[in-house]
Amino acid sequence: MTEAVRLLDESGDSALTFRALASRLGGGVASIYWYVSSKDELLDKAADHVMDQVLDDTAGLRSDDPFADLRGTAITLFEAVADRPWLGAYFMRNTGNQPNSLRYYERIGQHVLRLGLPPLETFHAASAIIGYVIGIAADLGQQPPDELVDGSTTREQFFERTVAEWNDLDPDEWPFLHSILDVFENHDDTDQFVAGLDLLLAGLREQAAAHGS
Amino acid sequence: MTEAVRLLDESGDSALTFRALASRLGGGVASIYWYVSSKDELLDKAADHVMDQVLDDTAGLRSDDPFADLRGTAITLFEAVADRPWLGAYFMRNTGNQPNSLRYYERIGQHVLRLGLPPLETFHAASAIIGYVIGIAADLGQQPPDELVDGSTTREQFFERTVAEWNDLDPDEWPFLHSILDVFENHDDTDQFVAGLDLLLAGLREQAAAHGS
DNA sequence: ACCTGAACACCGTTCAAGT
DNA sequence: ACCTGAACACCGTTCAAGT
Numbered sequence: 386m387t388e389a390v391r392l393l394d395e396s397g398d399s400a401l402t403f404r405a406l407a408s409r410l411g412g413g414v415a416s417i418y419w420y421v422s423s424k425d426e427l428l429d430k431a432a433d434h435v436m437d438q439v440l441d442d443t444a445g446l447r448s449d450d451p452f453a454d455l456r457g458t459a460i461t462l463f464e465a466v467a468d469r470p471w472l473g474a475y476f477m478r479n480t481g482n483q484p485n486s487l488r489y490y491e492r493i494g495q496h497v498l499r500l501g502l503p504p505l506e507t508f509h510a511a512s513a514i515i516g517y518v519i520g521i522a523a524d525l526g527q528q529p530p531d532e533l534v535d536g537s538t539t540r541e542q543f544f545e546r547t548v549a550e551w552n553d554l555d556p557d558e559w560p561f562l563h564s565i566l567d568v569f570e571n572h573d574d575t576d577q578f579v580a581g582l583d584l585l586l587a588g589l590r591e592q593a594a595a596h597g598s
Numbered sequence: 599m600t601e602a603v604r605l606l607d608e609s610g611d612s613a614l615t616f617r618a619l620a621s622r623l624g625g626g627v628a629s630i631y632w633y634v635s636s637k638d639e640l641l642d643k644a645a646d647h648v649m650d651q652v653l654d655d656t657a658g659l660r661s662d663d664p665f666a667d668l669r670g671t672a673i674t675l676f677e678a679v680a681d682r683p684w685l686g687a688y689f690m691r692n693t694g695n696q697p698n699s700l701r702y703y704e705r706i707g708q709h710v711l712r713l714g715l716p717p718l719e720t721f722h723a724a725s726a727i728i729g730y731v732i733g734i735a736a737d738l739g740q741q742p743p744d745e746l747v748d749g750s751t752t753r754e755q756f757f758e759r760t761v762a763e764w765n766d767l768d769p770d771e772w773p774f775l776h777s778i779l780d781v782f783e784n785h786d787d788t789d790q791f792v793a794g795l796d797l798l799l800a801g802l803r804e805q806a807a808a809h810g811s
Numbered sequence: 812a813c814c815t816g817a818a819c820a821c822c823g824t825t826c827a828a829g830t
Numbered sequence: 831a832c833c834t835g836a837a838c839a840c841c842g843t844t845c846a847a848g849t
Contacts, residue, residue, distance in 0.1 A: 564720060
């Protein structure tokens with residue numbers, strides 16, 4: 386049952402409709418309502434299912450470096466969400482009701498606890514890391530333009546054209562855009578995510594050091 | 599016209615429907631299609647309208663401290679998005695097509711340029727800041743639970759009950775959650791956002807210092 | 812150039828009725 | 831306990847037709 390849900394989500398993104406799911410299961414539309422009371426609950430279960438996988442994949446991360454563990458735990462969630470645009474969109478409008486999301490929050494928090502910061506700083510750090518992860522993942526994993534989906538344009542061509550458009554802008558008015566033209570053209574989403582995460586962790590490391598001294 | 603759109607969005611969140619908008623304007627449903635070719639385009643214009651305001655509000659931020667300017671520019675966008683759940687959701691599934699979003703990106707980027715970092719680091723820093731801002735804003739500004747909307751529960755009561763639920767969990771299994779019970783109960787969303795932003799900026803400051811030496 | 816009413820194809824949800 | 835067909839109230843979008 387939940388298997389079929391996940392299959393459907395992975396094939397299409399927001400093509401998850403009661404009618405499509407019903408016909409996929411070879412049943413009537415109303416049958417689903419015996420197992421689930423609304424579409425929200427269906428998404429709840431689908432999201433919880435993915436988070437279960439993420440928790441499994443990060444369970445073994447317990448080295449002697451809290452920052453390395455935070456990094457690995459964050460990257461695993463990032464990749465799970467970046468692969469599933471519907472998951473990012475879901476997290477953006479729902480946090481509660483999900484046992485496994487709370488478990489993930491606790492896990493990030495436990496790594497932060499090892500830094501020995503006061504409760505407020507601990508709370509803020511754990512929240513910032515999770516917020517950054519799902520925020521960036523939802524942003525970068527967003528639905529690609531139609532032309533990319535239908536195959537008429539490759540990802541490289543799309544970036545090339547964007548760069549060309551930026552290049553046409555007045556360099557005096559758009560100095561930043563012009564300065565990043567080259568690096569943008571062949572950038573990697575995960576690299577971009579990790580670079581920001583490392584800035585965040587560097588700030589946290591500094592805060593931990595200041596508190597320890 | 600666009601005025602009416604904005605009015606509608608601020609009253610309800612996703613209650614923006616062609617029929618509701620049409621009756622609000624005292625016209626037929628199909629009339630709107632003369633001004634706008636789809637609902638996506640309608641949202642594009644609404645979002646661009648808000649970003650125009652944000653650009654205005656941050657235009658004067660040009661002190662001699664790039665970090666202070668970045669901070670102020672980021673906080674202004676955060677507050678605009680946190681107040682409008684529909685805007686956060688919109689940014690999560692759309693970045694291109696918006697002249698004013700590009701302008702905002704450029705503005706953040708120009709402040710980062712002043713740090714004198716190489717192009718890749720400049721690109722990553724500006725992207726991380728914007729991603730963090732809209733990610734956290736969309737997350738924190740998400741639709742509150744129904745009980746909060748209908749007035750049967752206050753925000754304080756809601757947090758109290760969440761804390762009570764967390765308190766019932768096994769402290770050995772949930773050490774992090776137990777350690778933040780007190781600070782969570784009366785936390786402030788903007789404080790939480792700014793704390794994470796400051797971690798990010800601290801990491802960036804460190805990177806800039808390392809590069810300068 | 813601007814607006815309209817009525818239809819179309821969808822959607823989540825409900826409900827009386829079947830086994 | 832589990833499933834169904836048919837309806838309900840919505841939605842974005844289209845289109846021939848009006849001024």
